Amino acid sequence: MRSWSAQNVPSLPGSSVPLRLYDTAARQVRLTDPGPTARMYVCGITPYDATHLGHANTYLAFDLVSRVWLDGGHQVHYTQNATDVDDPLLERAEQTGQGWRALAEREIELFRTDMEALRILPPRDYVGVTEVVDQVAALVSRLAAKGVTYTVEDDVYFSVADAPKFGEVSGFSREEMLPLFGERGGDPERPGKRDPLDWLLWRAERPGEPSWPSPLGPGRPGWHVECTAIALDHLGGGFDVAGGGTDLIFPHHECGASEGHAATGEWPFAKFYTHAGMVALDGEKMSKSKGNLVFVSKLRAGHDPMAIRLILLAHHYRTDWAYTADQLQAAEARLETWRSAVALGAGPDAEGLLAEVRERMADDLDAPGALAAVDAWAARALRDGGSDPAAPALVRDLADALLGVAL
Ligand code: 5CA
Numbered sequence: 085m086r087s088w089s090a091q092n093v094p095s096l097p098g099s100s101v102p103l104r105l106y107d108t109a110a111r112q113v114r115l116t117d118p119g120p121t122a123r124m125y126v127c128g129i130t131p132y133d134a135t136h137l138g139h140a141n142t143y144l145a146f147d148l149v150s151r152v153w154l155d156g157g158h159q160v161h162y163t164q165n166a167t168d169v170d171d172p173l174l175e176r177a178e179q180t181g182q183g184w185r186a187l188a189e190r191e192i193e194l195f196r197t198d199m200e201a202l203r204i205l206p207p208r209d210y211v212g213v214t215e216v217v218d219q220v221a222a223l224v225s226r227l228a229a230k231g232v233t234y235t236v237e238d239d240v241y242f243s244v245a246d247a248p249k250f251g252e253v254s255g256f257s258r259e260e261m262l263p264l265f266g267e268r269g270g271d272p273e274r275p276g277k278r279d280p281l282d283w284l285l286w287r288a289e290r291p292g293e294p295s296w297p298s299p300l301g302p303g304r305p306g307w308h309v310e311c312t313a314i315a316l317d318h319l320g321g322g323f324d325v326a327g328g329g330t331d332l333i334f335p336h337h338e339c340g341a342s343e344g345h346a347a348t349g350e351w352p353f354a355k356f357y358t359h360a361g362m363v364a365l366d367g368e369k370m371s372k373s374k375g376n377l378v379f380v381s382k383l384r385a386g387h388d389p390m391a392i393r394l395i396l397l398a399h400h401y402r403t404d405w406a407y408t409a410d411q412l413q414a415a416e417a418r419l420e421t422w423r424s425a426v427a428l429g430a431g432p433d434a435e436g437l438l439a440e441v442r443e444r445m446a447d448d449l450d451a452p453g454a455l456a457a458v459d460a461w462a463a464r465a466l467r468d469g470g471s472d473p474a475a476p477a478l479v480r481d482l483a484d485a486l487l488g489v490a491l
Protein backbone atom coordinates (compact mmCIF):
# COMPACT_ATOMS: atom_id res chain seq x y z
CA MET A 85 0.00 0.00 0.00
CA ARG A 86 0.95 3.60 -0.26
CA SER A 87 2.85 4.79 2.83
CA TRP A 88 2.86 8.49 3.76
CA SER A 89 5.34 11.26 2.99
CA ALA A 90 8.59 11.72 4.84
CA GLN A 91 9.92 15.05 5.96
CA ASN A 92 13.58 15.72 5.45
CA VAL A 93 15.59 14.95 8.62
CA PRO A 94 18.44 17.45 9.06
CA SER A 95 21.85 16.01 9.83
CA LEU A 96 23.51 17.27 12.98
CA PRO A 97 27.14 18.20 13.67
CA GLY A 98 29.37 16.36 16.13
CA SER A 99 29.09 12.82 17.44
CA SER A 100 25.94 10.82 17.93
CA VAL A 101 25.24 8.49 20.86
CA PRO A 102 24.32 4.81 20.23
CA LEU A 103 20.78 3.90 21.27
CA ARG A 104 20.12 1.98 24.45
CA LEU A 105 16.61 0.58 24.52
CA TYR A 106 14.44 -1.45 26.87
CA ASP A 107 13.96 -5.01 25.67
CA THR A 108 10.83 -6.62 27.12
CA ALA A 109 12.27 -10.11 26.49
CA ALA A 110 15.51 -9.32 28.38
CA ARG A 111 13.59 -7.21 30.93
CA GLN A 112 16.33 -4.59 30.83
CA VAL A 113 17.77 -1.70 28.84
CA ARG A 114 20.38 -2.91 26.36
CA LEU A 115 22.53 -1.35 23.67
CA THR A 116 21.04 -1.68 20.18
CA ASP A 117 23.62 -2.79 17.67
CA PRO A 118 22.15 -2.45 14.19
CA GLY A 119 24.13 -2.92 11.00
CA PRO A 120 24.44 -0.15 8.40
CA THR A 121 20.70 -0.65 7.84
CA ALA A 122 18.68 -0.99 11.03
CA ARG A 123 15.59 -3.17 10.61
CA MET A 124 12.39 -2.46 12.53
CA TYR A 125 8.85 -3.86 12.41
CA VAL A 126 6.05 -2.07 14.25
CA CYS A 127 2.56 -3.50 14.48
CA GLY A 128 0.11 -1.25 12.66
CA ILE A 129 -3.50 -0.35 13.27
CA THR A 130 -6.60 -2.41 12.84
CA PRO A 131 -8.28 0.25 10.73
CA TYR A 132 -11.43 1.29 12.50
CA ASP A 133 -11.59 4.27 14.90
CA ALA A 134 -8.15 5.62 13.95
CA THR A 135 -6.10 7.51 15.07
CA HIS A 136 -6.44 7.95 18.82
CA LEU A 137 -3.75 9.38 21.09
CA GLY A 138 -2.78 5.88 22.23
CA HIS A 139 -1.95 4.85 18.66
CA ALA A 140 -0.07 8.09 18.11
CA ASN A 141 1.90 7.53 21.32
CA THR A 142 3.05 4.12 20.13
CA TYR A 143 4.09 5.26 16.63
CA LEU A 144 5.85 8.27 18.09
CA ALA A 145 7.99 6.00 20.30
CA PHE A 146 9.29 4.07 17.29
CA ASP A 147 9.69 7.26 15.28
CA LEU A 148 12.14 8.31 18.00
CA VAL A 149 14.00 5.00 17.65
CA SER A 150 14.42 5.75 13.93
CA ARG A 151 15.61 9.27 14.64
CA VAL A 152 18.35 8.18 17.05
CA TRP A 153 19.52 5.54 14.56
CA LEU A 154 19.47 8.04 11.69
CA ASP A 155 21.55 10.43 13.78
CA GLY A 156 23.99 7.54 14.25
CA GLY A 157 24.42 7.28 10.48
CA HIS A 158 22.27 4.18 9.98
CA GLN A 159 19.70 3.72 7.28
CA VAL A 160 16.42 2.49 8.69
CA HIS A 161 14.35 -0.20 7.03
CA TYR A 162 10.99 0.16 8.70
CA THR A 163 8.04 -2.11 8.00
CA GLN A 164 4.50 -1.75 9.31
CA ASN A 165 1.31 -3.70 8.64
CA ALA A 166 -2.34 -2.75 8.67
CA THR A 167 -4.68 -5.45 9.94
CA ASP A 168 -7.20 -4.74 7.22
CA VAL A 169 -9.11 -7.98 7.71
CA ASP A 170 -9.83 -9.33 11.20
CA ASP A 171 -12.80 -10.01 13.48
CA PRO A 172 -13.05 -6.57 15.17
CA LEU A 173 -12.95 -4.75 11.82
CA LEU A 174 -15.59 -7.06 10.33
CA GLU A 175 -17.78 -6.66 13.41
CA ARG A 176 -17.58 -2.85 13.23
CA ALA A 177 -18.39 -2.90 9.52
CA GLU A 178 -21.39 -5.13 10.19
CA GLN A 179 -22.68 -2.97 13.09
CA THR A 180 -22.44 0.22 11.09
CA GLY A 181 -23.71 -1.22 7.82
CA GLN A 182 -20.67 -0.33 5.75
CA GLY A 183 -18.40 -2.51 3.66
CA TRP A 184 -15.33 -3.69 5.58
CA ARG A 185 -13.01 -2.73 2.72
CA ALA A 186 -14.38 0.80 2.53
CA LEU A 187 -14.14 1.18 6.32
CA ALA A 188 -10.52 -0.01 6.31
CA GLU A 189 -9.52 2.22 3.41
CA ARG A 190 -11.07 5.29 4.97
CA GLU A 191 -9.45 4.74 8.37
CA ILE A 192 -6.06 3.95 6.86
CA GLU A 193 -6.20 7.18 4.89
CA LEU A 194 -7.08 9.15 8.04
CA PHE A 195 -4.20 7.41 9.83
CA ARG A 196 -1.76 8.41 7.07
CA THR A 197 -2.90 12.03 7.31
CA ASP A 198 -2.53 12.04 11.09
CA MET A 199 0.91 10.42 10.98
CA GLU A 200 2.12 12.92 8.41
CA ALA A 201 0.79 15.86 10.42
CA LEU A 202 2.57 14.57 13.53
CA ARG A 203 5.76 14.21 11.48
CA ILE A 204 6.04 10.50 12.17
CA LEU A 205 8.56 9.07 9.71
CA PRO A 206 6.80 6.68 7.33
CA PRO A 207 7.56 2.96 7.00
CA ARG A 208 9.39 1.92 3.83
CA ASP A 209 6.90 -0.94 3.51
CA TYR A 210 3.33 -0.28 4.57
CA VAL A 211 1.56 -3.57 4.03
CA GLY A 212 -2.14 -4.39 4.24
CA VAL A 213 -2.77 -7.99 5.20
CA THR A 214 -5.26 -8.36 2.32
CA GLU A 215 -2.37 -7.65 -0.06
CA VAL A 216 -0.30 -10.58 1.22
CA VAL A 217 -2.77 -13.35 2.00
CA ASP A 218 -0.83 -15.73 -0.29
CA GLN A 219 2.41 -15.08 1.59
CA VAL A 220 0.69 -15.60 4.95
CA ALA A 221 -0.83 -18.87 3.71
CA ALA A 222 2.63 -19.91 2.46
CA LEU A 223 4.07 -19.32 5.93
CA VAL A 224 1.27 -21.38 7.50
CA SER A 225 2.08 -24.19 5.04
CA ARG A 226 5.75 -23.91 5.95
CA LEU A 227 4.85 -24.24 9.64
CA ALA A 228 2.62 -27.21 8.84
CA ALA A 229 5.55 -28.86 7.03
CA LYS A 230 7.62 -28.45 10.24
CA GLY A 231 4.96 -30.42 12.12
CA VAL A 232 4.00 -27.68 14.59
CA THR A 233 0.39 -27.28 13.48
CA TYR A 234 -2.86 -29.25 13.52
CA THR A 235 -6.40 -28.59 12.39
CA VAL A 236 -9.74 -28.28 14.11
CA GLU A 237 -12.55 -28.44 11.53
CA ASP A 238 -10.30 -27.00 8.78
CA ASP A 239 -8.99 -24.18 11.01
CA VAL A 240 -5.21 -24.43 11.41
CA TYR A 241 -3.66 -24.01 14.89
CA PHE A 242 -0.11 -23.63 16.12
CA SER A 243 0.59 -26.22 18.81
CA VAL A 244 2.11 -24.48 21.83
CA ALA A 245 3.62 -27.82 22.88
CA ASP A 246 5.90 -27.39 19.84
CA ALA A 247 7.01 -23.88 20.83
CA PRO A 248 10.04 -24.41 23.11
CA LYS A 249 10.65 -20.67 23.56
CA PHE A 250 7.03 -19.81 24.36
CA GLY A 251 6.99 -17.45 27.35
CA GLU A 252 10.43 -15.97 26.76
CA VAL A 253 9.20 -12.70 25.28
CA SER A 254 6.59 -11.85 27.92
CA GLY A 255 8.06 -13.74 30.86
CA PHE A 256 4.46 -14.54 31.83
CA SER A 257 3.47 -17.69 33.65
CA ARG A 258 0.78 -19.94 32.21
CA GLU A 259 -1.62 -18.58 34.87
CA GLU A 260 -0.96 -15.04 33.67
CA MET A 261 -1.24 -16.04 30.03
CA LEU A 262 -4.59 -17.79 30.12
CA PRO A 263 -6.89 -14.84 30.89
CA LEU A 264 -4.98 -12.47 28.59
CA PHE A 265 -5.17 -14.97 25.76
CA GLY A 266 -8.96 -14.99 26.01
CA GLU A 267 -9.26 -11.20 26.36
CA ARG A 268 -7.01 -10.45 23.42
CA GLY A 269 -8.54 -12.36 20.55
CA GLY A 270 -7.72 -15.95 21.55
CA ASP A 271 -10.16 -18.86 21.93
CA PRO A 272 -9.00 -20.81 24.99
CA GLU A 273 -12.30 -22.65 25.36
CA ARG A 274 -12.71 -23.99 21.86
CA PRO A 275 -13.42 -27.74 21.95
CA GLY A 276 -11.03 -29.87 19.94
CA LYS A 277 -7.90 -27.85 20.75
CA ARG A 278 -5.01 -29.74 22.28
CA ASP A 279 -4.06 -26.86 24.57
CA PRO A 280 -6.15 -23.75 25.40
CA LEU A 281 -3.16 -21.58 24.40
CA ASP A 282 -2.84 -23.05 20.89
CA TRP A 283 -3.43 -20.16 18.54
CA LEU A 284 -5.17 -19.78 15.23
CA LEU A 285 -3.03 -19.51 12.10
CA TRP A 286 -5.66 -19.89 9.40
CA ARG A 287 -9.40 -19.45 9.76
CA ALA A 288 -11.34 -21.57 7.28
CA GLU A 289 -14.07 -19.87 5.26
CA ARG A 290 -17.31 -19.09 7.11
CA PRO A 291 -20.55 -17.99 5.47
CA GLY A 292 -20.71 -14.21 5.15
CA GLU A 293 -17.00 -13.68 5.92
CA PRO A 294 -14.33 -12.67 3.42
CA SER A 295 -12.07 -15.49 2.32
CA TRP A 296 -9.26 -16.22 -0.09
CA PRO A 297 -8.36 -19.47 -1.87
CA SER A 298 -5.17 -21.12 -0.58
CA PRO A 299 -3.43 -24.48 -0.42
CA LEU A 300 -4.91 -24.71 3.11
CA GLY A 301 -8.41 -24.36 1.69
CA PRO A 302 -10.38 -21.13 1.43
CA GLY A 303 -10.12 -18.85 4.47
CA ARG A 304 -8.24 -15.92 5.97
CA PRO A 305 -5.13 -15.36 8.08
CA GLY A 306 -5.10 -15.56 11.85
CA TRP A 307 -3.85 -12.41 13.54
CA HIS A 308 -0.35 -13.16 14.88
CA VAL A 309 0.93 -14.90 11.77
CA GLU A 310 0.28 -11.89 9.54
CA CYS A 311 2.98 -9.87 11.29
CA THR A 312 5.42 -12.78 11.28
CA ALA A 313 4.93 -13.29 7.54
CA ILE A 314 5.27 -9.59 6.69
CA ALA A 315 8.35 -9.15 8.89
CA LEU A 316 10.02 -12.23 7.39
CA ASP A 317 9.25 -11.21 3.81
CA HIS A 318 10.49 -7.64 4.18
CA LEU A 319 13.13 -7.73 6.92
CA GLY A 320 14.15 -11.38 7.29
CA GLY A 321 14.66 -13.08 10.68
CA GLY A 322 16.82 -11.62 13.44
CA PHE A 323 15.80 -8.02 12.75
CA ASP A 324 16.59 -5.29 15.25
CA VAL A 325 13.32 -4.20 16.85
CA ALA A 326 9.77 -5.53 16.96
CA GLY A 327 7.49 -2.89 18.41
CA GLY A 328 3.98 -2.08 19.52
CA GLY A 329 2.10 -1.14 22.67
CA THR A 330 2.32 -3.20 25.87
CA ASP A 331 -1.04 -4.77 25.01
CA LEU A 332 0.80 -6.66 22.25
CA ILE A 333 3.40 -8.32 24.51
CA PHE A 334 1.08 -11.25 25.03
CA PRO A 335 -0.20 -13.06 23.09
CA HIS A 336 0.69 -11.20 19.89
CA HIS A 337 4.46 -10.85 20.08
CA GLU A 338 4.86 -14.04 22.11
CA CYS A 339 3.08 -16.09 19.43
CA GLY A 340 4.79 -14.26 16.56
CA ALA A 341 8.21 -14.95 18.05
CA SER A 342 7.50 -18.68 18.27
CA GLU A 343 6.18 -18.70 14.69
CA GLY A 344 9.35 -17.03 13.47
CA HIS A 345 11.47 -19.46 15.46
CA ALA A 346 9.64 -22.49 14.07
CA ALA A 347 9.85 -21.18 10.50
CA THR A 348 13.52 -20.17 10.47
CA GLY A 349 15.14 -22.09 13.31
CA GLU A 350 16.58 -18.74 14.42
CA TRP A 351 16.16 -17.29 17.91
CA PRO A 352 15.45 -14.57 18.77
CA PHE A 353 13.13 -13.67 15.92
CA ALA A 354 13.66 -10.00 16.80
CA LYS A 355 16.67 -8.79 18.79
CA PHE A 356 14.54 -6.36 20.80
CA TYR A 357 10.88 -6.48 21.75
CA THR A 358 10.00 -2.96 22.69
CA HIS A 359 6.64 -1.73 23.96
CA ALA A 360 5.05 1.65 24.50
CA GLY A 361 2.83 2.26 27.54
CA MET A 362 -0.93 2.58 27.36
CA VAL A 363 -2.67 5.93 27.14
CA ALA A 364 -5.87 6.25 29.12
CA LEU A 365 -8.76 8.67 29.37
CA ASP A 366 -10.85 8.96 32.53
CA GLY A 367 -8.95 6.16 34.20
CA GLU A 368 -9.41 3.56 31.46
CA LYS A 369 -7.09 2.47 28.66
CA MET A 370 -8.10 4.24 25.48
CA SER A 371 -9.57 1.59 23.25
CA LYS A 372 -11.94 1.23 20.39
CA SER A 373 -14.02 -1.26 22.29
CA LYS A 374 -14.52 1.11 25.27
CA GLY A 375 -15.12 4.10 23.02
CA ASN A 376 -13.18 6.52 25.28
CA LEU A 377 -11.07 7.87 22.47
CA VAL A 378 -9.32 11.17 21.90
CA PHE A 379 -8.73 11.43 18.17
CA VAL A 380 -5.67 13.08 16.72
CA SER A 381 -7.81 14.42 13.87
CA LYS A 382 -10.17 16.12 16.36
CA LEU A 383 -7.27 17.73 18.23
CA ARG A 384 -5.72 18.82 14.95
CA ALA A 385 -8.76 20.93 14.19
CA GLY A 386 -7.74 24.09 16.02
CA HIS A 387 -4.41 22.97 17.47
CA ASP A 388 -0.93 22.84 16.00
CA PRO A 389 0.10 19.21 15.36
CA MET A 390 3.48 20.06 16.89
CA ALA A 391 1.71 20.78 20.17
CA ILE A 392 0.06 17.35 19.95
CA ARG A 393 3.48 15.85 19.35
CA LEU A 394 4.79 17.69 22.41
CA ILE A 395 1.98 16.22 24.57
CA LEU A 396 3.26 12.76 23.67
CA LEU A 397 6.93 13.66 24.07
CA ALA A 398 6.26 14.94 27.57
CA HIS A 399 5.63 11.35 28.72
CA HIS A 400 8.30 8.67 28.72
CA TYR A 401 7.24 6.10 26.14
CA ARG A 402 7.22 3.25 28.65
CA THR A 403 4.93 4.87 31.21
CA ASP A 404 1.18 4.48 31.20
CA TRP A 405 -0.49 7.87 31.36
CA ALA A 406 -3.87 9.52 31.15
CA TYR A 407 -4.67 12.38 28.82
CA THR A 408 -6.13 15.59 30.23
CA ALA A 409 -6.82 18.85 28.36
CA ASP A 410 -4.33 20.83 30.47
CA GLN A 411 -1.54 18.79 28.85
CA LEU A 412 -2.49 20.30 25.50
CA GLN A 413 -2.36 23.81 26.97
CA ALA A 414 1.05 23.12 28.49
CA ALA A 415 2.31 21.76 25.16
CA GLU A 416 1.06 24.83 23.31
CA ALA A 417 2.79 27.12 25.79
CA ARG A 418 6.04 25.15 25.43
CA LEU A 419 5.84 25.31 21.63
CA GLU A 420 5.33 29.06 21.74
CA THR A 421 8.28 29.52 24.10
CA TRP A 422 10.59 27.42 21.94
CA ARG A 423 9.49 29.24 18.80
CA SER A 424 10.08 32.64 20.38
CA ALA A 425 13.55 31.55 21.50
CA VAL A 426 14.67 30.29 18.09
CA ALA A 427 13.24 33.40 16.42
CA LEU A 428 15.89 35.51 18.16
CA GLY A 429 18.86 36.54 16.02
CA ALA A 430 21.32 34.89 18.40
CA GLY A 431 21.23 32.73 21.51
CA PRO A 432 23.31 31.01 24.16
CA ASP A 433 25.69 28.38 22.81
CA ALA A 434 23.71 25.24 21.92
CA GLU A 435 26.41 22.61 21.47
CA GLY A 436 26.04 21.47 25.07
CA LEU A 437 22.29 21.26 24.52
CA LEU A 438 22.80 19.07 21.46
CA ALA A 439 25.03 16.70 23.45
CA GLU A 440 22.49 16.56 26.25
CA VAL A 441 19.50 15.91 23.98
CA ARG A 442 21.46 13.18 22.20
CA GLU A 443 22.35 11.58 25.52
CA ARG A 444 18.76 11.78 26.82
CA MET A 445 17.27 10.28 23.64
CA ALA A 446 19.91 7.52 23.44
CA ASP A 447 19.08 6.62 27.06
CA ASP A 448 15.96 4.55 26.31
CA LEU A 449 14.29 7.51 24.56
CA ASP A 450 14.13 9.89 27.52
CA ALA A 451 12.07 12.47 25.65
CA PRO A 452 10.87 14.23 28.84
CA GLY A 453 14.54 14.74 29.78
CA ALA A 454 15.27 16.11 26.32
CA LEU A 455 12.33 18.52 26.56
CA ALA A 456 13.59 19.78 29.91
CA ALA A 457 17.00 20.47 28.36
CA VAL A 458 15.46 22.46 25.50
CA ASP A 459 13.21 24.28 28.00
CA ALA A 460 16.29 25.37 29.95
CA TRP A 461 18.06 26.64 26.82
CA ALA A 462 14.94 28.51 25.65
CA ALA A 463 14.45 30.12 29.07
CA ARG A 464 18.06 31.29 29.08
CA ALA A 465 17.77 32.63 25.52
CA LEU A 466 14.63 34.58 26.34
CA ARG A 467 15.96 35.87 29.65
CA ASP A 468 19.60 36.65 28.87
CA GLY A 469 19.78 36.67 25.09
CA GLY A 470 23.07 35.24 23.87
CA SER A 471 25.88 35.96 21.49
CA ASP A 472 25.95 32.89 19.25
CA PRO A 473 24.24 33.69 15.96
CA ALA A 474 24.34 29.99 14.92
CA ALA A 475 22.57 28.74 18.07
CA PRO A 476 18.92 29.29 17.05
CA ALA A 477 19.40 27.35 13.79
CA LEU A 478 21.17 24.52 15.62
CA VAL A 479 18.31 24.26 18.14
CA ARG A 480 15.81 24.24 15.29
CA ASP A 481 17.75 21.41 13.63
CA LEU A 482 18.14 19.31 16.75
CA ALA A 483 14.46 19.69 17.68
CA ASP A 484 13.59 18.64 14.14
CA ALA A 485 16.05 15.74 13.75
CA LEU A 486 15.90 14.17 17.21
CA LEU A 487 12.45 15.13 18.48
CA GLY A 488 10.61 15.57 15.18
CA VAL A 489 9.34 18.98 16.28
CA ALA A 490 9.30 21.66 13.58
CA LEU A 491 9.86 25.06 15.13
N1 5CA B 1 -3.39 -4.43 14.25
C1 5CA B 1 -2.95 -4.80 15.56
C2 5CA B 1 -1.45 -4.99 15.62
S1 5CA B 1 -0.89 -6.15 14.42
C3 5CA B 1 -3.37 -3.78 16.60
O1 5CA B 1 -3.07 -3.97 17.76
N2 5CA B 1 -4.07 -2.74 16.16
S2 5CA B 1 -4.63 -1.55 17.10
O2 5CA B 1 -5.25 -0.62 16.20
O3 5CA B 1 -5.43 -2.09 18.13
O4 5CA B 1 -3.41 -0.88 17.77
C4 5CA B 1 -2.39 -0.29 16.98
C5 5CA B 1 -1.16 0.00 17.85
O5 5CA B 1 -1.50 0.97 18.84
C6 5CA B 1 -0.65 -1.22 18.59
O6 5CA B 1 0.76 -1.17 18.61
C7 5CA B 1 -1.21 -1.06 19.99
O7 5CA B 1 -0.36 -1.65 20.95
C8 5CA B 1 -1.23 0.45 20.13
N3 5CA B 1 -2.29 0.92 21.06
C9 5CA B 1 -3.60 0.61 21.02
N4 5CA B 1 -4.28 1.22 22.03
C10 5CA B 1 -3.35 1.95 22.70
C11 5CA B 1 -3.43 2.82 23.85
N5 5CA B 1 -4.55 3.08 24.49
N6 5CA B 1 -2.28 3.40 24.26
C12 5CA B 1 -1.11 3.16 23.60
N7 5CA B 1 -0.99 2.36 22.52
C13 5CA B 1 -2.09 1.76 22.08
Ligand code: ZN
Binds near residue numbers: 311
Ligand atom coordinates in the same frame (compact mmCIF):
# COMPACT_ATOMS: atom_id res chain seq x y z
ZN1 ZN C 1 1.17 -7.13 14.76
